[in-house]
Amino acid sequence: MHLAMILTALGLAWCLRCTGLEPSGTWTQRWQRSFGLFLFPPLLLIVTAIAVICMGADGKMGGLQAGWFSYSFAWGFLGVAGILCLKLAHEGWRSVQQTRTYPQIELEGKLGRLLNASVLFSAQIGFWQPELVVSQGLLETLDRDHLEAVLAHEQAHYYYRDTFWFFWLGWVRQITAWLPNTEALWQELLLLRELRADRWAAQQVDPLLLAESLLLVVSVSPVQSESFCAAFSAVAPRNRLEERIEALLAPSEESASPSLWLWHWILLGFLPLVTVPFHT
Structure with missing residues (x-):
């Protein structure tokens, strides 16, 4: 039965990710659609694995015997x-440590770090409390x-x-790269x-100044991962x-409140936990 749960979760995750991704609609609609499709499948897989581990390798569920294969598979996943989480965190920590070696400067009343480079x-580099990093070339240009x-x-x-x-x-991107x-979806979210x-x-x-700055500041980011580095402009598809320039020059879009269907999908991701009490 546990193996059936895992296969069902895998099949549902795969089918949802096969849904066509059309970048249309307002910013809010695009964000909710992309975020839901990006997050729900891995959430379902993780919660299913946790449910299987909580139930253990012994006992029965729905009259079917549990087994070590599904239990081991859940632990392996x-x-x-x-x-992968520890690896990404280590990369981020090393990036933060490197950033802290840069000299500190004051910009418009706020502290930042100066990168001695012509690019x-x-x-912003870091995690919850990122630091602003600017290059010497930016300040001179x-x-x-x-x-x-x-x-x-x-x-x-x-x-x-x-x-x-x-x-x-x-x-999440790393653990579901195979989906x-x-x-x-990752590029859309970025x-x-x-x-x-x-x-x-x-x-x-x-906004016009911002659009002009965007055209000027197109360079290679010294930090490769966009998971802990939010750069103003990096090398990207044209x-x-x-689209960013057009959005700046167009009339501003009114923000819409988050749609409830997105939260419903997130809650559905925890549905496998409901099966735990049925394991005997």
Whole structure:
């Protein structure tokens, strides 16, 4: 019976990820659709594995005998997931330690770190309390107004704690890389993250200045992982850059309240735990 639970969860996760991903609708609609499709399948798999482990390898469920194969499989899946989490956390910790070797400077009344490089780069690097990192090339190239626009965008990443939440989403990406559309959904979420930061920054500075800064600051990020680094602009498909600029120049979109169906799907991900009391 436990094996049937695992196979059902795997089949459902695969089918949901095969759902067509069309980047259409408002920002809120796109975010809820992409976030739900990205998070629900791994959540279902993780909770199913936890339920199987809680029930153990002995006993029966629904009249069928439990076995060591499904129990070992569940432990193996969670073990691999745990190792990948530790690996990603170690990479992030090393990045934070490297960042702290950079000299500290003050920018618009806020502390940051100075990267001695000619590339035009700015980013929040870290986890819950990320640090702002800007390059020498950025400070030498941008005037005060354009620099203020870039810093407003980075402040938006800090406000939404993007580095913290995308660390966990990056972990989800790694443990479900074998599922369909994982990379497509990840790229969509990254784009929507930047669109949200742009929209927040556009309330603080002139959107046109922000769009001009975006065209100027297109460079290779010194930090490879976007799970704990929220950079203003990194190398990306041209359509992502164009969409961000078009969104800045278009009338601002009214924010909609989160749809209840998204929370219903998240709650459904915990449904396998309901089967635990039926194990005898």
